[in-house]
Amino acid sequence: MAVKDKIVSREFPEYIREPNPDVGLDESIKELTPEKIEKTIKAVLGGRSARIKAVLETCIHCGLCSKACQWYLSNDEDPTYAPVAKMRMTIWEMIKRDGKVDAEFIKQCARIVFTECNICHRCSMYCPYGLDITFIIGLVRRICFVLGVVPQRMMDQDHAHATTLNQVWLSQNDWLDTMQWQEEEVGADFKDLRIPIDKEGAEVMWLPLGAEPKTGIYHVERTAKLMMAAGVDWTIPGPDVWDSSNMPMFLRDFVTMQRIVRGLYENAARLRIKKMVLTE
C-alpha cells in the first residue's frame, strides 16, 4: 500500500499508521476549541506533581525501555512504539508548547495512549531509573478523557459503569434473576448446589466480571460447582457493586473508578466477608 493511504503525523514524520476510523476520536474532536484543550491540559498536569517532575527531569532518553513494550516488539522494533517515544509524542510536546495544541494533536495523542499502550507497567521494570512511564501515559489518557476524546468502545464501557456500576448495562433485577436462574438450572443435576446471595459472615465473596452473568453464563455455573466441590462458604453480593472489572480506571475516570472500588468494599464490609475472590 502506498504511503498516501496511511496516516502520517504532522509533528513526527516517523509516525506512520494505517487509518483506523473511530467515531469516539473522529467526531469528538470537532467540539474541541484551543482554549478548552489548553485549560484541560493545564488542569490535569497542574502544579507538576512529584511523579511528573521525577520522570521529566530524570529520563535521559536512553531508549532502554523499548524492549519491554509488546507494541514495540511486535511492530518490527518501530521506534515510534517505544514507551519513551509515546511520552515524547504526547506529554513532552504538550509541555513544550505549554498546552497550546490543536484538536488533531489531541486525536493523535488519544490514538497513541489508548490504542498503542496497554498500561501494563512493563516499561517501568526495564527502565534503569524505574520511571513511572505508565503514570505519565495515564495522565495523557486523563486529558483525553476529560476532553471526551476516547475510542467509542472504551467510552461506552465507561458510560455503562457510570450508569449501572457494571460494564454490561445489567440492572440489579437482571443480576439477581440470572443468579437464581443458574441455581435452579444446575440444581437439577446437583441437589446441594446453592448460589448464596448476601449471606452474612460468609468466608468468600465472589465478584465476577461484568460479562459473566451477561454473556458467559456457564462461568457462573462452573464457579458454583467449584465452590460446592471445594466446600467453600461463599456468597455473592445482592446490591451493586458486584462487577469487579473497573474499566473507568483505564480511562482515568476517577469519579466512577472510586464509586466501583468503594461499592465493592462496602459490600464486603456489610457482609463481614473474609476474602474477596475476583475473576480475572
Add this chain to the structure above:
Amino acid sequence: MIDFIKDPSFYTLVRGPLVWIAFLIFAGGSVYKIRELYLLAKGEKAVLPFIDGKATLRSILHWLIPFASRNWRIRWPVTILTFVFHICLVVTPLFLLAHNVLLNESWGITWFSLPEGVADIMTLLVIVSCIAFLMRRMFAPEVKFVSFPTDYLILAISFFPFLTGYMAYHQWLLPYKAMVILHMLFGEIMLMTIPFTRLGHMFYFFMTRSWMGSQFALWHSKDW
C-alpha cells in the same frame, strides 16, 4: 584566544573563586533539588506512605550491579558501556593523583590515589564511552527518535573535562598550562550543571528507584 586562556587573571579566577562557586552550587543545588522533590512528594499524599525501605534497597542494588536485572542482561553491550562509563567517570576524578596533590597542598589531606597508568586508561575509557554514547544516540533508531539538542549538550558537558584532562596530561595540542585551565573550567561547568540538568539523575536515580521498587513490592513483583 590562547592569550586570553593563558591570562594570569583568568587563571586566578578559574583556580580560585570559581572552584568554590562550582562546589557550592553543586552541593547547594543538589540539596535544593532533592529537598524540592521530597517536599512535592510529601504534598502528594499517595507517594511517601507507600515507600518501603527494604524494597528500595533491593531495587537499587539490582540495578547497581551489572547484569543483575533482566534488562541489563538482554542489553549486555549497553550494560558494559554504561557501567564502564559511570564507574570511570566517578572514580577517576576522586582518586586521581594530581587532584590529591592539589588537596594536599591546599588543606594537607590525602587519600588513596590511583596509579597514573590506571587513571590514564580510565580517562580514556570515559572518552571512548562518550563517543560510543554519541554513536548510539545518532544511529540507534529508538534513541535517535527521542534525542534533543539538550541530550547532546549533557553528553558534551561530561565529555570535555575528561578530554581536556587527558590532553593536558599528555601535553597535546595546547601548552600544558592553557589546557589545564580549560580542564578546570569544563570541570567547574560540569559540577555547576549537574543539579540543574538531567545529569541530576545522579541523585534522582535513588529516589525514582525507591518509588518504583516500593510499588512493585506492593504488587508482589520485582522491578528488575
